[in-house]
Amino acid sequence: MTIDYDVVIIGGSLAAYYAALAATQLRATVALVEPKVDYGFTNHHALTEIGKLAQKLNDAPSFGIHATHTDTSEECHISMAWQEAMLYAQCVASNLQEQHSPAILAASGVDIIVGNGQFQSSPQLTFAVNNRILRARSYLLASGSRPEIPDIEGLQATGYLTLSNIWQSFQRGILPKNWVVIGGIPQSIEIAQTLARFGCSVTLVVKHPYLLRNIDPDIAILLQAQLEVEGVRVFTERPVTQVRLIDDKKWIQAGDKAIETDEILVATGQQPNIESLNLAKVGVKWHQRSLVVNDKLQTTNHRIYACGDVIGGYDFANIANYEAKIALNNALFFPRLRVDYRFVPWAMFSVPMVAQMGLTEAQAKQQFSRDEVLVLRQYFKTVAAAQLRNETTGMCKLIVLNNGEILGASIFGAEAEELINLIALAMSQKTKVKDLANLSFVYPSFSEILEQTAREWGKQRLNSNIALQEFLEGFFHFRRNWNL
Template sequence: MSFDYDLVIVGGDWVGRSAAAKAGRLQARVALVEPESAFQPIEIQSYFLGMGSPVLRSVQNLQSDGVTRAAAQWQTLLETRSTLTAALASNEDVGYSHTQLAALGVDVIQGQGQFERESTPVSRSPRSFAFLVNDRILRSRNYLLATGSIPILPPIPGLESVNYRTIDSFWQNPWQTLPTKLVIVGTDPRGIILAQTLNRLGVHVTLVTQNVQLLPNADRRAVFLLQSLLEAEGIDILTQTDIRQVKPNSTQLSLQLATQDLEAEALLLATDRYPNITALNLEAIGVQHHARGISVNTLLQTTHPHIYACGEVLGGYALPNVAAYEAEVALHNAFLSPKKQINYNPIPWAVLTDPPFVQVGLTEQQARNAYNDVQVLQQGYKSLVNAHIQGEPIGFCQVIVRSGGEILGVQGVGVNAQEWINVMALAIERQINLNAINSSAFVSPSFSEVISQVIQQWKGARLPPKGNWQNWLGFR
């Protein structure tokens, strides 16, 4: 069978274009198929708010002209988002416009397509299929699915009778006038970031989740601090809570919970998501998927060995660095040998609240389930000179280690935590233990010094009993 392309990328979000650009630079024959819908050059729909959120602290709790000033700040944020989107779209290292992709040799096709079995003498071969789009048949050695995800609507009685928003529809048509009361359902990190930003603009926000905590799979201590900070700012957080019914009530919404009723002007769904694959006809070629994403092996191959997947179609949170890593692995395995296996353990992730939440590797509970010599080290920001200089003393770093200094996981909340977590992620990936990191001299004053202070704490705990080292010194 002859092939038109080495790789056909079925895209729809920024990671598809990024993968197409990387494949084009390898001088592969690449086609990118994506719908004609609006495109974000990178996942900024909520994360850019994390950059502007500290500025909004001054708007909190304003009286008299506070509403006017908050409204102006909101309009400024919307304008900033539009400007940033345009700037990233024109940046050849980030945006990857159709013109830029064409210059790299990528054949860009706009339209909605699907996989089709071909009726040929070799139709029983696992390779006897193609991708059909705009009456064109695309045959490729390999395919990459990067179509993103769509929100799952929770089964709340009465939901269809009210005017709700999802994370996606919110950014497609943002409010020009902010509501006074907002209920956000679910724990998508983008919803948490949006909750903090809108709260600082004077909106009374209530976060509702069925889980025992925000970010249910994250370290409980770090999440507890994040929740406490959000509640201290005035956000109501209701965990282990189901919404039994929602109904319109004059100009507001009424939400019936198990123990109370809520009144709000607006409802935002930040709930689980489903891979955007309905129109692809994957069943015809034997690609399996489940309720949250496409099934893949450690090579990121689907149940068809010549079809790979990356990004939000695999399930989980919409994390740009994770999607980029998955695309890198999938491209390597589509073109090169030996094959590379996906390893999520050293990949950090963050929720860009103010201050940010960060995590990499195992949580304490996961570590204790796997090892019997686990030590938990914690260091607060109050011991950092830079934290006091910048007026940001609230935060901490937690490091999970084994007795010999092997780093199993790191979590934390604090200003600039999204920077120092990368150091610890590299240490986990390269299997660098605390002793080796101890030989480094961190810039001072800096927030990264929290790492060196954790190491000093670990070293102090390893000193022999006082009498032993005094006897040794006396012998000397």
């Protein structure tokens, strides 16, 4: 069989673009097949940034975003400033789209093919699209995902929005006044907070005990408190059982609560875009929300790799790109690289931000003896930069072993996305927590929180070592009484 490409990448996701560009830089021949050009990923972040802008400019009427309510309308009419903010977001999204445009990839040597295709197994493994047969040594699935709609009685008949179409709804210029956001994923929390910052009444309904399943409970409590301070009603452990339309009003039954609302946003999770790819015919298995892959990111057909939210997990671009890097190298060369998520951070763009990596306190105490694990905490109110910027809400939490090895970190506070990157570097290079404590960060800066938290390791070690305390006390007593 004649090989047309070294790798064929299927999907229009950011991870697919990242992998295609990386393949050309390695001088590989690559085709990118995308069913349609979709840049929805830029709109969500632009929207959350508008929410931050709304909050920061709240005390500046000449440049702020204002919501006015009338007794005769149940809609939140957004002022001219909202329209200007939307224009700003559209410009940002347009700039980001340009950076990831098919033209840029094509100029780099990527063969861009727009269309829907599917795998064929006979006589050899190929991918058919637009009456073309693409032959490659290996294939990479990065087709992304779409919102998963839960089976809730009355939901389809009542109507709802999802993360994929809420942006188009906002562009109409009028926001509904009352919202119910269903789902405990990062994007649902970000959207709920953003809507509240534009003056809407928002209820966030989560079926789990905490806002996110994988978040540190200490951080989850602080985050929920912050949302409630900003006006978001949060109901945890309240599965939605039914939705009804009564007198042109939407009603949600969440546990024992009946909630009236103007609009419903469903953001409970994602499901992979794989239905039309004929995967079963080529021996690729999937389970519920994700493809089945090994730690080399090979599917059950070892010539087909996968990355991004098509293999499950939260929809984070940096994690998808990390997986794309591993999968692409394995696909182009020898499959020897394995994913290791211990050193890959993630961040949620709430305000303040949440960032986490490695093991949580509970996970560490499950894997190691409780006596081996130390939990180090420090609060942002002790940081000079936080005081200067009036962003004192937050906490830094490090999970370490007695020997100083860093197992994980959870940060809730300003600049958390940058701080977690420093922890990621330290963990990947096996830097001990005492080395963080010995660094001299720029003052004032938010990095000071890492130094302060790391110093807690020495304090806890000393407090638990009675013999060392007695030695130090005796040593300094001797020095004080030593006749110089």
